[in-house]
Amino acid sequence: MERILASIAIAKSKGATLRVGPELEIPGYGCYDHFLEGDTCLHSWEVLAKILASDEATGIVCDIGMPVMHKNVIYNCRVIIHDKKIIMIRPKMWLANDGNYRELRYFTPWQKHRQVEEHYLPRIIQAVTKQIKVPFGDAVVSTQDTCIGVELCEELFTPASPHILMGLDGVEIFTNSSGSHHELRKLYRRVELIKEATLKLGGIYLYANQQGCDGDRLYYDGCALIAVNGHVVAQGSQFSLNDVEVVTATVDIEDVRAHRAKSSRSMQAASAERYERIEVPFALSGGKFEEVKEEDLLGFEVTKGPEVKYHTPEEEIALGPACWLWDYLRRSRTQGYFLPLSGGIDSCATAIIVHSMCRHVAEAARRADQQVLADARRIAGEPEDSNYVPSDPREFAGRIFHTCYMGTENSSVETRKRAKQLAQAIGSYHLDLNMDTIVTSVRDLFAFVTGSKPQFRVHGGSAAENLALQNIQARLRMVLAYLFAQLLPWVRGRTGGLLVLGSANVDESLRGYLTKYDCSSADINPIGGISKADLKKFIAYASGAFTLPILNDFLDAVPTAELEPITDTYVQADEADMGMTYDELSVFGRLRKVEKCGPYSMFTKLVHEWGSFLSPVQACRPIAEKVKFFFFEHARNRHKMTTLTPSYHAESYSPDDNRFDLRPFLYPSRFPWQFKKIDSVAAALPDRSHAHKAKTE
Known part of the structure; x- marks a missing residue:
């Protein structure tokens, strides 16, 4: 409510006479199943009543979003108000x-196009507006001038968008209230x-979109x-x-009328x-019942916009997850973040996104943004009357960002060094530890209970032993991460706890190349929806x-989990373990x-795309085998x-089961029908890779 009122006040201060807010702005778009609760509608009406009664909402037409129950059906609605009506x-x-x-889970679409019914208002609204009922349905608003x-x-994204038919019937201004999320390149x-x-x-x-993390x-x-x-x-x-951010423009309605002066358009409109x-x-051009003087209109300067600003994908990664992390941190009212820093590119990317967040906060602090300053002081453990200004991102990171290198005998000197140097460069509070004693204790416990001691593959162990020993290390890191996240603020003389950050990229999740509960x-996880290829470009x-x-040292390093012993003839590498490259994974995922x-x-698609340089059946790891293995x-x-x-x-091919990728989690993983069909077709396809090789030679 306070943000909506602030936006209306800012709009009026800039001379606006029409204000449009984002979709479902009163409760927030992200209520999900709470939209099914009567309380959500009730509280939305309570907020609207306060907005209607406010001085801010007078002298301006406001388009405000909230859920409305009409005849016992819940609709996603826009409520158009003006001067307490x-x-x-x-x-x-x-x-x-x-x-x-999942809007159909909560709302029902209005199917009576160009039809209007009467909606009886709740008494809390009647007391303010003195109205018993108002129009409800598919109609347009006619002012004295447009x-x-x-x-x-x-509705903008549908093939037959409403703006087409409304425009043909003389509508000159279209408002669009949106709850559109960020995706790279979207x-x-x-x-x-x-x-x-x-x-x-x-x-x-006029396009208004929600901004920030909505929980x-x-x-x-x-x-x-x-x-x-x-x-x-x-x-x-x-x-x-x-x-709150308000964008305004002064426009000339006559430009619209001149643009529409085409005979073909007029024939359709008629x-x-x-x-x-x-x-x-x-x-909109002159207020209520006013005689607008020509000299007043000539005094306005029509807004001429610059070119649209698009961020590069690398900038989007630096900005989007950083803003999300800040919203999450301040809304959860915790004292900072904890990140296991492995010395690899994924945890490095996560750390740099937190660094970008700290840079954002420092920039806002230098602008004296009071909301950011208040949040930063609270998170940093400063008293309410503090004058602390987090103008240095490294200094601020030292207060709220905690990193830890959790090494074992399988870790390399290089990864430990990279992790330490990165922490120094961004200013995080860094710890460096060896966890070999804990790993050995668990391994010895298993041997004591069962009488069998597992060995790594390089020491003669089986695949099951090798995997189990890797997973011990990975899962113990998770346990230690939460221990340090809970107690580090106490160690540093502060209260509260830290949020633990994950750093598995979207491709590893797609392939399942991670240990459950590691x-x-x-x-x-700020990078869980970003591909390895994009993360490299971001770094x-x-x-x-x-x-x-x-x-640059992280970019040059070979990705490795460092969970197996390093020998003269073997160093663990992610792509070798996965059986496919990260670039291939991105293609498979999309x-x-x-x-x-x-x-x-x-x-069949990859036969056309890759068939010129990979044999369907005869080359090493051919297309059919790659697809089946994936x-x-x-x-x-x-x-x-x-x-x-x-x-x-951040990525449209995310395999996130929580809401985005709704698929089974128990499969007949060898796909007997599908794989048999692939094999039969692959066997009949000509091998084009030899022709490609001859051509390139």
């Missing part, structure tokens, strides 16, 4: 119900749809937009620590079906952007989830996803 309630007609979205239509989030599609919506049709488009794996990336006739004239930030218009006695088991970017030359391929369709390992390890650490969602 509800003008109309517009329910969402097309609901998002794939990927991360016409406004509402489009909710997913913003371009959103912006292009908004530009296209008004380029062909003509019109003004879940998703980060809503803001980037409010105002577009006119296909051109963006105002754009908000995509990643920000600010709780036969368009009619929308019911709900009138409001207010002019150090990948944490409170949250290369951060090396220069953050002036951290130590990161085909499986984004392009919805099963084993056979993935094989699906076998994915299915065999799928159960691990049920306990996967909640991760920042």
